[in-house]
Amino acid sequence: MNATGGAKGVCFSSLVLMLVALAACGERAPDTQHQKGDRPQRIVSLDYCADQYVLKLAEPERILAVSPDATKQFSYMRDAAVGLPTVRPIAEDVLILKPDLVVRSYGGGANTTAFFERAGIPVLNVGWAKNIDGAEINSIPGVLMHMAEGLGAVERGEEIAAEFKRRLSAVRKRTNESTLYMTPAGVTTGPGSLVHEMLIAAGLDNFQEKPGWQSLPLERLVYEQPDFVAAAFFDTLTNHPKGWSASRHPVARNQLDDRQVVPLQGAWTACAGWFLMDAVEALAAGPAQ
Numbered sequence: 001m002n003a004t005g006g007a008k009g010v011c012f013s014s015l016v017l018m019l020v021a022l023a024a025c026g027e028r029a030p031d032t033q034h035q036k037g038d039r040p041q042r043i044v045s046l047d048y049c050a051d052q053y054v055l056k057l058a059e060p061e062r063i064l065a066v067s068p069d070a071t072k073q074f075s076y077m078r079d080a081a082v083g084l085p086t087v088r089p090i091a092e093d094v095l096i097l098k099p100d101l102v103v104r105s106y107g108g109g110a111n112t113t114a115f116f117e118r119a120g121i122p123v124l125n126v127g128w129a130k131n132i133d134g135a136e137i138n139s140i141p142g143v144l145m146h147m148a149e150g151l152g153a154v155e156r157g158e159e160i161a162a163e164f165k166r167r168l169s170a171v172r173k174r175t176n177e178s179t180l181y182m183t184p185a186g187v188t189t190g191p192g193s194l195v196h197e198m199l200i201a202a203g204l205d206n207f208q209e210k211p212g213w214q215s216l217p218l219e220r221l222v223y224e225q226p227d228f229v230a231a232a233f234f235d236t237l238t239n240h241p242k243g244w245s246a247s248r249h250p251v252a253r254n255q256l257d258d259r260q261v262v263p264l265q266g267a268w269t270a271c272a273g274w275f276l277m278d279a280v281e282a283l284a285a286g287p288a289q
Contacts, residue, residue, distance in 0.1 A: 039151075039152030039153075040100050040101035040151065041100060043058055043099060043101045043151070044064050044102050045063070045067055045102075045107075046067055046089040046094070046105075047104055047106050048069035049271035049273075050067070050126055051066045051077060052076055052271055053126060053144075053147040053151070054066060054103050056160070057148055058152075060084065063084055064097050065085040065097060066084050066085075067089065068088065070086065073267065074266040075267060075270075076270070076271075089104070090108075095119065101150075101151075103123075103124045103147075104126070124150035127143040129142070129143045129194060129272035133165065141161040143272065144160060144161050144164070145157050163274075168277060171203075175203065176203065176205045177286075178226040178227045179204040179206065179207055179230050180207040180208065180216075180226040180255060181199065181208065182252070184247050185233075186252065188216055188217070189206075190214065191206070192211040194276070198269070199230070199283065201280045216249075218249055221251050227259075227260070228259050228261060229256060230264055230283060232264040235263065235266055260286075261287060262285075264282060265278070
């Protein structure tokens with residue numbers, strides 16, 4: 001899905017090395033120790049994609065800290081994050097909290113998992129969902145249950161997954177109307193993305209035929225238009241570059257002005273999660289008349 005900025009890498013300073021040694025060799029108090037099979041009691045989340053699962057599945061008293069983006073408008077679970085401590089995805093800041101579980105999607109950089117595990121801290125990584133439904137691990141229910149198991153909330157995860165499947169089966173699909181997905185960054189996406197699967201789940205045809213993420217097809221839009229536009233992130237304008245964007249081109253602006261538009265909240269599609277169902281239902285309902 002769409003990210004709103006790069007994550008900071010883990011710092012390998014002399015202070016970090018000292019903290020790693022303390023974390024790996026020092027004893028923790030019994031009430032903060034995380035034994036195998038126990039539910040984690042001191043959870044730290046490093047990015048807003050991880051925040052969504054932690055805030056949905058773990059009780060507030062088990063959450064040590066969430067990311068600084070947890071309360072932002074593009075965070076679906078932002079209301080649940082209000083009042084919780086936050087932490088930057090930097091090794092010194094995390095280690096000093098003495099968590100018994102670190103949860104991340106992208107936070108901290110590529111070496112984060114190995115780094116914290118060397119310090120004796122388990123890491124739960126959010127899986128990559130490429131399918132809306134299904135039993136496999138790379139589906140939204142699969143990722144949800146992977147996270148529920150890691151957070152010690154299997155029953156809660158099963159309830160959310162069942163509700164997601166119920167809502168998906170209840171969607172009254174549209175009749176193959178051509179739909180252009182558009183963001184303020186001037187990008188769209190074709191087959192091979194979760195957004196494409198989202199459009200299909202709503203009964204729509206994706207106007208973008210090229211696989212993967214692409215710039216808006218401005219030349220094609222001169223002579224061919226979609227039936228309507230799915231406009232995501234325009235509520236917060238978080239997903240846009242500081243400079244020129246294809247979405248500012250008159251041809252692109254005409255799509256928003258002349259076509260019927262289904263507005264999609266950025267929080268619905270910023271990360272792959274059960275909340276994508278809100279976007280599917282909005283798309284199936286179609287443009288407001």
